[in-house]
Amino acid sequence: MTVRVVLADDQTVVREGLRSLLGLIEGIDVVGVAADAETALELVGQTDPDVLLTDLRMPGIGGVEGIRRLRGGRSRTQAVALTTYDDDATIVEALSAGALGFLNKDADPATIADAIRAAASGRSLLDAKATRAMLQRPGEATPTAYEPPDGLTEREVDVLRLVASGLANPQIARELFVSVSTVKTHINHVLAKTGCTGRAALVRYAYEHGLAG
């Protein structure tokens, strides 16, 4: 029995690399490729594949949202995430969105093929790091609507972004048309929610959660 796969990756070399690598593997059939998540979802609707192998960082709605929509719909297609950026937060997001597999792009072709076959039969194949991330954060990788991490509000994310860009509190206040007190309040809330211990740690947090950089 062959597994039918749709690929989604915005980088041409990766897309074509996967296509040719997977095409060589017995039992895997690449039935479509897309450069963004929206197109990939259309392709899934047309071709009804067993598995969607998707990058996470892509223009438009991005891979995580793509996986969420796929799993939220009535499709039987399973999702496997394949990304360059395998920080814990990204892993948890992808799995929360409904991905069955999670692999780094460093993975060798045989491993990728294994993950695809596992997902096709409803099983989950995670690489070592993803497994560790899952075990270290039990429960976290279940519902969590994500969007802003750690339950940060919209305004708190605004402030955090400006902190991460290196601005001081008075500058941030001017930028957002609020008082310095308000900025400090927001920052204190973010510190409490994220568990960070200082401004520098906040910048790091922002970078690792895709809020800066």
Place this chain on the structure above:
Amino acid sequence: MTVRVVLADDQTVVREGLRSLLGLIEGIDVVGVAADAETALELVGQTDPDVLLTDLRMPGIGGVEGIRRLRGGRSRTQAVALTTYDDDATIVEALSAGALGFLNKDADPATIADAIRAAASGRSLLDAKATRAMLQRPGEATPTAYEPPDGLTEREVDVLRLVASGLANPQIARELFVSVSTVKTHINHVLAKTGCTGRAALVRYAYEHGLAG
């Protein structure tokens, strides 16, 4: 006349993707592939290719250092950088190290082929962003031994890394077995050299120069 190329990329999918994509193009012959810079340089020594097409972020000495050693030697082989991370600092580093071309991995295969052919004949083909980076920083992309940016010393980089990881000064002092005074001195030097205005800006600086993340 065909152009002989050696590829270097640590990610299997990218490596194989490039090999198959470039193999299809008339006039380009992939004569070797490597997963790190050291191996690539050995291959260059053995096969004497026209062009080395290399990723920048790789385990070991990395692509920038690889390019520098290649150009520092007596090899006639030209270098083209191909990376996912195309921030200005990275671009300037790669070009300073002696790369003739600079492309993002989003580039389509025809563009990559053009860059390879240009480099083979001693010309330089940069994408839009790289061109902009060059023009905005005239002169900077010439010699600059790099290693630490902005003339930072080894010790200053140590401290900067720890700042970027979110540590406070006393923690950094403990980590490096020096006094808090020393840490403050180093930080002040880094602030002066980089033109940053605060600790948060330093973290941002570290991330954008590959010293963190």
Place this chain on the structure above:
DNA sequence: TGACGCCTCAACCCACGGGTGGAAACCGGG
């Protein structure tokens, strides 16, 4: 209508960080 969460702001405290200046030890090259 009350309860809740978010955004806004103020006053306060003090610890830490940012910015001086000076100084000792070491090492390499002119």
Place this chain on the structure above:
DNA sequence: CCCGGTTTCCACCCGTGGGTTGAGGCGTCA
């Protein structure tokens, strides 16, 4: 041999940031 750069350290000042409490306005949802 002396000079310059790096690394190490100290003392001082004060501005900003981190942390607290408290409070009013504004939406939403029960």
